[in-house]
Amino acid sequence: MTNNPISRRNFLGLAAGAAGAAALAACGSSGPSNSGGGSTGGGGGAASYWSLSGPPGEPYRQAAIDRFNKANPDSKITPTFFQNDAYKQKIKTALGANQGPTMIWGWGGGGLKEYVNSNQVEDLTDWLAQNAAVKDKILSSSFGAGTVNNKVYALPVETVQPIVLFYNKEAFSKIGAEPPKSWGEIMSLVPKFNAQKIAPFSLAGQSRWTNMMWLEFLLDRTAGSEVFDRVFAGEKDAWSDPAVLDMLQKVQDLVKANGFIKGFSSIAADSNADQALLYTGKAAMMVHGSWSYGIQKEQGGNFVKDGKLGWMNFPPVEGGKGDPTNTVGNPGQYLSISSKATAEAKETAKKFFSTTLVDDEEKAGWVKSGGVPVLKGAESLFTGDDAQFLKDMAGIANGAKTFAQSWDQALSPTAAETLLDNIAKLFQLQVSPQQWVDAMNGVIGK
Incomplete structure (x- = not known):
C-alpha cells in the first residue's frame, strides 16, 4: 500500500493513522473477478452488498455487516468491496445486466438519478414514512442527495463532509x-x-x-x-x-x-x-x-x-x-436497494437499514474513523484534541437549512x-x- 494524498472523496483522517491514509481507492484488492453474486443474494433472505475497499471506510462497513449477520444468521449479507474506479464501472455494468447486488453503495445525486430513470432502484419514500423512527435518527440535511423527484431512493449512511x-x-x-x-x-x-x-x-x-x-x-x-x-x-x-x-x-x-x-x-x-x-x-x-x-x-x-x-x-x-x-459538500454516502432483488433480499436490506446502520455502534465506529456521522446525537462521542472541530462540523451539517451536494x-x-x-x-x-x-x-x- 502506498501512502497517497487524501482526496475530497475520503473521510476525515483525524487519527494519526487515518490522516495520512490513502484514498478509498488506493488500498485493498480491486474486488473479485466475478459479479459478486448478483441481485438475488441466495435463498432464505440472504442479501448482497457492494461498496468501496480500503481504509478508513472498509473496516467499519465490514463491522456493520458482521454485527447484522451475527444477529440474523438466517438472512446473512455477503459483502464485496472494490477499489473506487473499479467499483464505478462494475456496478454500472452489473446493474445493466440485472446482476447487481441487493444493496448499492453510492454518492447520490446524478448517479442515483440515472439509476432511478432506469428503474434500477427501489423507492424508499413510503418505507421511511412507515419507519419514521429510522429517518429521525439521520440528519435531515443528508437526505437531499438521496432524493429524486421528491422521492427518497437512497438511505444516507456513514459521514457528512x-x-x-x-x-x-x-x-x-x-x-x-x-x-x-x-x-x-x-x-x-x-x-x-x-x-x-x-x-x-x-x-x-x-x-x-x-x-x-x-x-x-x-x-x-x-x-x-x-x-x-x-x-x-x-x-x-x-x-x-x-x-x-x-x-x-x-x-x-x-x-x-x-x-x-x-x-x-x-x-x-x-x-x-x-x-x-x-x-x-x-x-x-x-x-x-x-x-x-x-x-x-x-x-x-x-x-x-x-x-x-x-x-x-x-x-x-x-x-x-x-x-x-x-x-x-458531501451530505453523506448512500445505500439503495436494487429493484431487481428478490422480495426476501429486499426485506433483509431494509432490516439492515432500520437496525444496524442506525445503531450506537455504527455511530461510534464512524467517529472513531475520524468522521462526523450522518446519525444524530454523535456530539457526546467527540472527545480529545479534535472535539471542537468535530462539534463544529456536526453543527454546520445539522444546522444547515440546505446541505447541497x-x-x-x-x-x-x-x-x-x-x-x-x-x-x-x-x-x-x-x-x-x-x-x-x-x-x-x-x-x-x-
Whole structure:
C-alpha cells in the first residue's frame, strides 16, 4: 500500500493513522473477478452488498455487516468491496445486466438519478414514512442527495463532509484583522494580505473541483439553493438566472484583485500543495472540505496542535437571499436497494437499514474513523484534541437549512465535465460570465 494524498472523496483522517491514509481507492484488492453474486443474494433472505475497499471506510462497513449477520444468521449479507474506479464501472455494468447486488453503495445525486430513470432502484419514500423512527435518527440535511423527484431512493449512511473556510490565525494577527463576516470583508482583506506578501487564498486550481466550491457557495449566498435546484431538475436555461452572472462576476473580481496565490491554476490538490500554503503561512485562507483538517494535522507539524488553524462556515453576501446556515459538500454516502432483488433480499436490506446502520455502534465506529456521522446525537462521542472541530462540523451539517451536494456529483457525468472545464476557464479569465452561462445551458439535462 502506498501512502497517497487524501482526496475530497475520503473521510476525515483525524487519527494519526487515518490522516495520512490513502484514498478509498488506493488500498485493498480491486474486488473479485466475478459479479459478486448478483441481485438475488441466495435463498432464505440472504442479501448482497457492494461498496468501496480500503481504509478508513472498509473496516467499519465490514463491522456493520458482521454485527447484522451475527444477529440474523438466517438472512446473512455477503459483502464485496472494490477499489473506487473499479467499483464505478462494475456496478454500472452489473446493474445493466440485472446482476447487481441487493444493496448499492453510492454518492447520490446524478448517479442515483440515472439509476432511478432506469428503474434500477427501489423507492424508499413510503418505507421511511412507515419507519419514521429510522429517518429521525439521520440528519435531515443528508437526505437531499438521496432524493429524486421528491422521492427518497437512497438511505444516507456513514459521514457528512461540509465545505468550510479555513484560515491561518497567525496570518490574521500579522495584519491586525479578524476573519471575514461578509463578502465585502473578504474583498477588503485581499489588498491587506497582498501588502504583507501573504496570498489571501490558497487554491489548487489545476484540480478544477477546488474552484467549484467557490461558485457553489457564492451562488447559494447570493440566491439561495433554488437556482441550482432548477439546474439539477433539468429546467431549460436554468443557468440564465441573473444571480448566476452576479456570482460569476464576483469570482472574476476576486481573481483580478489577486485574491488567490500566484500560479494557482498550476497547483494540484492531489499533492496537498494547497494545504501546505495555508499551514506554512504563505496563504491566509482556503475554502476546502472538512477532510482538510486531517491533512493539516498530519502534514502541518504543530500547526493544528498549537491552535493556529481556524475554521468557519462561508460568510454571507451583502444583500444576498441565501440562508447563511446553508452549506455544500458531501451530505453523506448512500445505500439503495436494487429493484431487481428478490422480495426476501429486499426485506433483509431494509432490516439492515432500520437496525444496524442506525445503531450506537455504527455511530461510534464512524467517529472513531475520524468522521462526523450522518446519525444524530454523535456530539457526546467527540472527545480529545479534535472535539471542537468535530462539534463544529456536526453543527454546520445539522444546522444547515440546505446541505447541497457538490455540483460535479449532483450532475450527470457529461454535464459535470463541461462544468469543471468551464470553471477552470472562468478562473483563468478565458471566458466571460455570459459565455460560461451559455456553455452550461447547453448541457442541462444531458
